[in-house]
Amino acid sequence: MASTTTHSIAIPGQALGPTSKYLPGPGTHIHESNLYSSLLGIVHVSQPEKAPGPAKRLTKITPLPPTELPTISVSRSGVSEKREVLPEVNNVVLCRVIRITPRQAVVSILVCGDSVLEAEWQGVIRVQDVRATEKDRVKIYESFRPGDIVRAEVISLGDQANYYLSTAKNEYGVIMATSEAGNTMYPVSWKEYKDPETGISELRKVAKPY
């Protein structure tokens, strides 16, 4: 396990050490091969996981693997986790479908990673990003409906207004849906949700349960 040690308070612009001793973590920046804090908070130094020692007797001479440097980071809370306030490329986000058109579904991003976003950001799932196979047969109204909660991945920062999201993986898609009658439905297959009261099934791009 990576061990974390907590150090003193850092203010923006405070020198933390040379780049030859530490790797830059969140809340730091590099200036002239030195690490400086860029946030107000507490300094954390997390040691890299120890590589397992030589299990077998050495049979040949190889250069030592590059030694992992400890990562230094600055954050306000006691944890050295990255604060996710903005969606970034490759983040997994949870969002609600706002409206659908034949070419795209417009969603509002609510959760990014493990943190609930303070501001609401708008995203778009284009028809070609809904699933990985048979992309030309995808119909948005058979994949999403307004009000659905969708798990998706950020693929681009997009244009001025929207983040571009993709659900082209088994784990991504609708995770909560309500039927036209207004009941919460349960998934029955990779493309169907079923209403427990009326028994009518509706089409969705269903996320594979973890």
Place this chain on the structure above:
Amino acid sequence: MTDRRRINGPAAATIPPVFLDDGGKEQKETPLIRSRPSDVLRKLFLKTGVTPSASGSAYLEIETTFKSGVSGLKLSCSVHGPRSLPKSAPFSPHIILSAHVKYAPFATKQRRGYLRDSTERDLSVHLETALRGAIIADRWPKSGVDIVVSIIEGDQDRGEAAGTGDETWDTMNVLSGCVTVASAALADAGIDCVDTVAGGVSALVVDRDGAESVVMDPVASEHGKIMAACCVAYLPSRDEVTNLWFKGNLETSDAQWYTELVQKGIQASRSANRVLVQCLHDTVKLTG
């Protein structure tokens, strides 16, 4: 300007009542003496986290001088964001900074309107330039941050009749305060900065006996005449100046005055920065 929606005060200058106990006669004869050495700033109070609804906020106060009727400086700053840009804004790979500086209607001798006037717009532009050099803008793509500074008390001599003093010198003190308070609020909001930027003012003054000298943190009413003044926003650990505002009548041949004014401005900014650093340390100890 007719503003019918709000209750407006008198448009022209108003003289506050002068009470007898104040020694109205004595006040006029107050000698033009600086209350502290030429390289010492007035005492500064700085505190973060004063506005709970904002992502970051700070309050700055500069003490009043010994002379009665002279007000100090009181500034409140709040930082909102990072938040999403409006739909009409074009794509931006970095954070969009917008600074707003507003005098409270009662902050100065001359009553201020509710709409921003040219001085306030000027201050906003200066503040924005000073902060833009300090923040790491590309850490926050597609977002914007609003910095709002309210001037509650505007560092003026109320005893002086309107129109005698030049307000520009006071504006410089206000700007340096704005830079310091906004820097504290930005750090409180958790927006990445390369350094803590602080403002400092220096001035070339002529005393009554005709001696010229350069002082830090000038107060117009404490000196005979201010020839020139300089306000700098300075990053101490980078040794960089992000904003420089110079005003006054100086002969262009006298290059040494220019350098000395900037040097003293930087020195004043370093002094203010020590208060800022202490304040930020306290913020983490109290909240973290």
